[in-house]
Amino acid sequence: xxxxxxxxxxxxxxxxxxxxxxxxxxxxxxxxxxxxxxxxxxxxxxxxxxxxxxxxxxxxxxxxxxxxxxxxxxxxxxxxxxxxxxxxxxxxxxxxxxxxxxxxxxxxxxxxxxxxxxxxxxxxxxxxxxxxxxxxxxxxxxxxxxxxxxxxxxxxxxxxxxxxxxxxxxxxxxxxxxxxxxxxxxxxxxx
Numbered sequence: 001x002x003x004x005x006x007x008x009x010x011x012x013x014x015x016x017x018x019x020x021x022x023x024x025x026x027x028x029x030x031x032x033x034x035x036x037x038x039x040x041x042x043x044x045x046x047x048x049x050x051x052x053x054x055x056x057x058x059x060x061x062x063x064x065x066x067x068x069x070x071x072x073x074x075x076x077x078x079x080x081x082x083x084x085x086x087x088x089x090x091x092x093x094x095x096x097x098x099x100x101x102x103x104x105x106x107x108x109x110x111x112x113x114x115x116x117x118x119x120x121x122x123x124x125x126x127x128x129x130x131x132x133x134x135x136x137x138x139x140x141x142x143x144x145x146x147x148x149x150x151x152x153x154x155x156x157x158x159x160x161x162x163x164x165x166x167x168x169x170x171x172x173x174x175x176x177x178x179x180x181x182x183x184x185x186x187x188x189x190x191x
Contacts, residue, residue, distance in 0.1 A: 001156055002066035002099075002140050004088045005079035008168050017088065018175050018183075022150035025062035025142065028127055033134060039126045040110040050119075057123040064142040064151045066090070068101075070159060074136050083161035083188070086172070090153040092142050097151055098124075102139040104132040157184040164189060 004023055008014060017023060028037040037058050046054075067075060076083050092099050109129045111122060128141060142151050158176065160169055169187065176183045 001070075001089045001091060002068060003070045003159075004064075004066055004090060005075045005085065006088060007079070007081040007085040008164065009081065009085075011168070011171060014086070014172070015175060018155065018179055020150070021155055021180075022152050023064050023088075023090065025064040025144040025149060025151050027146075028058050028061065028063060031063065031065065033130060035108060035131060037126055038108050040108050053119050054123060057119050058127065060146040061123060061127060062144040062146055062148060063127060064092075064144065065137075066092075066140045066142065068138040068140060072136055072138070076161060080161055083163040084165075085161050086164070087159040087161075088155060089157035089159070089184075090155055092151065092153055098143040100124075100128055100141055100143075102134075102137075102141060103129050104135040105129050106132050155180060155183050157186060160185065160187045160189060162188040 006014065006017075013024075069075070070087050070089060076085075076087075080086060109126055111126070124143070127143075130139070144151050158172060160172060164172075164187075169189070173185060176185060
């Protein structure tokens with residue numbers, strides 16, 4: 001199972017996730033790492049036309065970032081509104097989507113020439129690397145094409161943060177009961 005940390009600040013997004021069993025896949029340049037999709041290259045190996053083709057290919061790929069860890073405090077703080085949000089446990093159909101773990105490195109990826117692969121393969125390699133400072137995320141990436149803004153998922157569980165209000169807890173329970181009562185709800189809140 002993989003996990004998506006979410007804020008509840010705009011509840012309609014959670015409603016969409018549960019009703020439609022899908023998670024949003026973003027363009028690489030909408031992700032929060034400023035180095036996302038960047039790489040080193042030798043300017044003699046790449047024409048301006050090839051660099052533009054690489055950029056277009058990066059923009060055609062959409063990325064859903066998930067974690068292997070359902071209980072990482074930094075993730076709760078950064079992506080789930082300081083425990084005022086939730087974590088959604090999902091299964092992704094690996095026959096339909098490419099799911100790959102991030103490789104954490106100390107520097108940007110350095111790419112060579114394209115003789116050993118396509119631009120698409122190169123772009124996937126670039127988008128599968130992040131700086132080691134992000135390793136606490138234990139990230140897995142799901143790739144979707146640019147016309148697919150969402151990735152279909154099977155929602156297995158929802159973990160409610162320890163600081164979620166009783167009002168939101170009731171709304172989540174009602175939503176799950178109405179649409180998919182098989183989803184397991186875990187509440188970290190202790191009264």
